[in-house]
Amino acid sequence: MRLPRFQTWITALVDANLPTGVKRIEWADSGINKDSGMGEQCTGLVFEAPDGGTVYWQTVIGGGPKGDSFDRPEEIVEGDPPAPVAPIELSVADGKLRVADLEAWLTALVINAQSRELASVERFSTRPPKPLLGFTHPFGYTLKWHDGSSTTSFLRYTLAPGERRTESTEWRIKEAV
Template sequence: MSFAAYYADPEPHEHFTVVRLFEEAFTAALPTGGIAAFRSTFGDPNAGSSDAGWYLDLASGATIELNCNGGAGNGGGGPLGQTAESIVYGPAAAPAAVPDVPTDGSGRVRLADVEAWIAAVVTHAAPVDQDGQSWLRDVERYSLRPDRGASPHKYGVTARTHAGGGTFIYFRYATPRGQQPRGEQYTGVPDAV
């Protein structure tokens, strides 16, 4: 099955259901401070290869490219996670206030602040039932990892499910206004744009 057909398939595939949920949450949370707009990388020949991805357009004119991949738990997986993962509920992830994304005196945005915004929006995107149960177990920010140097990703977010799967959002590039991506993807991401 092609990615386009898979993404448009109305049958529930957990990772893509999560991706759509995140897209709706990002759209609802914008604009905020230094982030002006959000758009999909789907179909863009210049975007990285991943299950899905987005561009965050900053108020300064800079752009952050995010790649989004998924891994299934409970025996799900296969190419693009085509085998459905069982949905498992448990205690909901601890909610965090959705922060504004401030700009510094020169109009630049710190990527750690964008990462915090994404983590909070993702946490709030997961529905919680009346018993405090959700399929989302936790959300981890890469910049706060104690073993940060062990990963090629400087900034990103992992949203883990109670079923053992996860959705991984990586900062692929962050480019200032009017510039093209340069340097190593993921590891060459600057701390502010």
């Protein structure tokens, strides 16, 4: 699944299930862009906890189908989706979001959407540590699609209320915000 279509799909899924008090901020409105001074050209999901803490989930696409060309329309490949899992309720304790709970909630939403394009889901927190971008990300997920592509989402920033995105806060993952 190509990134623009995935971003539209995951955003609609999240918006339909977002718990009371938690906000989703448009990636484009979050201040991350190629002109932000930090060279960021990416997309993802941004969540704001009731107390103002913010979580930035960056999303990248990798390993597309052999011969896939963006000059042609995307070819949709379907198969059996992963088996449904028990729904996860995203709870907010003391106005904060726990990132482990957010990872579990997001992956359960994706699996239970039962997309026939989705082949498998791997949560970072439940797998043996694997380096990504040169270091190990404790939270995130990789989705494998039946067309041979994959989508990986991982935490880029977890900011306490009032904390700003800087080079020193990038990749410094907090347990809760």
